[in-house]
Amino acid sequence: xxxxxxxxxxxxxxxxxxxxxxxxxxxxxxxxxxxxxxxxxxxxxxxxxxxxxxxxxxxxxxxxxxxxxxxxxxxxxxx
Numbered sequence: 001x002x003x004x005x006x007x008x009x010x011x012x013x014x015x016x017x018x019x020x021x022x023x024x025x026x027x028x029x030x031x032x033x034x035x036x037x038x039x040x041x042x043x044x045x046x047x048x049x050x051x052x053x054x055x056x057x058x059x060x061x062x063x064x065x066x067x068x069x070x071x072x073x074x075x076x077x078x079x
Contacts, residue, residue, distance in 0.1 A: 014041070 002015045014024065022043055029044040 002017070004013050004015060006012050018024075023045075024043060031040075031042040031044045033040050033042070
């Protein structure tokens with residue numbers, strides 16, 4: 001484990017071994033989120049988004065639910 005310090009601008013240096021391990025380069029976009037009191041940095045690379053493909057497959061369809069809700073509202077208004 002290595003340490004880093006945040007400067008007065010809120011910037012933190014990611015240690016070189018970790019950058020190399022993850023293939024991070026200057027300009028690599030990072031997703032930043034808080035999770036149970038920890039700060040999570042996730043490289044927002046094509047590989048990351050490809051890994052999410054299909055993650056919601058088989059789940060409820062929001063567009064279908066909205067279409068059905070809209071149809072129910074039209075029926076109520078027509079009644």
